[in-house]
Amino acid sequence: MNMGFYSAATSAYYQQQRLNVVGNNSANINTVAYKAKNPTFSSLLYSSFNGVDGPLVRGSGSRMEKADTDFSKGAMQETMNPLDYALEGDGFFALRDMETGEVSYTRAGNFQMAQMQNGEYFVTDHSGRRYVLDQLGQPIVPERNESGVIDSNLKLPLGVFTFRQKNNMQHLGDNRFLPVEKNGQPIAAENVTVMQGYLEGSNTNITKEFTKVIEAQRAFSYALTMVRTSDEVETTINGLRG
Numbered sequence: 001m002n003m004g005f006y007s008a009a010t011s012a013y014y015q016q017q018r019l020n021v022v023g024n025n026s027a028n029i030n031t032v033a034y035k036a037k038n039p040t041f042s043s044l045l046y047s048s049f050n051g052v053d054g055p056l057v058r059g060s061g062s063r064m065e066k067a068d069t070d071f072s073k074g075a076m077q078e079t080m081n082p083l084d085y086a087l088e089g090d091g092f093f094a095l096r097d098m099e100t101g102e103v104s105y106t107r108a109g110n111f112q113m114a115q116m117q118n119g120e121y122f123v124t125d126h127s128g129r130r131y132v133l134d135q136l137g138q139p140i141v142p143e144r145n146e147s148g149v150i151d152s153n154l155k156l157p158l159g160v161f162t163f164r165q166k167n168n169m170q171h172l173g174d175n176r177f178l179p180v181e182k183n184g185q186p187i188a189a190e191n192v193t194v195m196q197g198y199l200e201g202s203n204t205n206i207t208k209e210f211t212k213v214i215e216a217q218r219a220f221s222y223a224l225t226m227v228r229t230s231d232e233v234e235t236t237i238n239g240l241r242g
Contacts, residue, residue: 008226014041014064015220021067022212025204032126033074033086033107034175034202036209037067069177071166074203076195082153083123085109086198091160091189095130095176096139103133104176105161105169105186107200113142113152121150127174135159135188155196161186 018039028034041062076086085093092105106125111132114124123132123140131139134157145151163169163183170178179186 008223008230011062012220012223012227014062015216015223017064018216019213019220021064022209022216026206026209026213028175029202029204029206031108031175031202032110033200034204035072035107035171036070036202036204037171038070039064039067041065066168068167069169069171070203072203074201077199077201078197079199080197082196083111083113084197084199085111085156085158086195086200087160087189087192088195089189089192091162091192092177092186094133094137094159094161094186095125096133096137097130099129102178103137104130104172104178106174106176108175109158110199111156113150123156125174132156133159155194158194160189160192160194162189162192163187 018041021037021039025036028036041064071090073088076088086109087093087107092107093109094103094105096103108126110126111123112126112128113121114128115121121142123142124130125132134140137159140156140158142150142152142156143154145154163179163186165183167182168180169183170180172178
């Protein structure tokens with residue numbers, strides 16, 4: 001096998017994967033509390049062989065190993081909506097899926113009131129498909145004032161949780177995260193301020209993303225040039241054999 005062809009093709013494939021990650025980051029620049037991903041690369045297997053001047057090492061390219069989530073805070077945006085919440089500090093809101101019971105975590109605090117079939121009201125996420133949980137892990141029922149009317153201006157008893165290890169949390173749809181075994185159990189977040197009437201913005205840095213696009217496009221172009229050159233060399237060799 002022509003290792004030059006293989007290495008170049010592998011590089012082109014993973015640069016395309018890198019562009020997909022960067023494109024997704026850029027598309028979510030206005031998504032509430034979106035956390036950008038940073039692709040990281042690692043080398044593939046190397047092999048040793050004897051050259052004219054001694055032992056040489058030949059690599060087989062690189063691959064995108066993973067896309068780590070950047071959990072740094074986004075900019076705070078004041079909305080004046082009493083059902084909007086943002087976290088100043090390290091923590092997540094907890095959500096429970098109404099159908100599956102799955103508990104996931106998010107920084108997006110754009111909540112709403114939803115009326116169930118039994119007429120009772122609960123606080124849900126923006127999609128209305130997941131309960132927002134309190135510190136005891138129970139769905140939040142909004143309080144009513146003395147007249148029995150739900151007052152959305154009252155501050156909600158939101159649960160705020162964190163994990164000792166956040167690496168490799170599974171990134172779900174609707175800007176949610178699902179902990180895996182290495183993340184451990186959720187714990188109560190400390191030194192966190194819950195800000196009512198605010199939303200956290202995306203932490204995507206569009207300047208950095210554009211730089212990554214240029215880098216990936218150039219690497220992709222070089223890899224394709226190498227593929228064409230390797231193919232021409234193989235074609236020439238096969239022609240000589242004939």
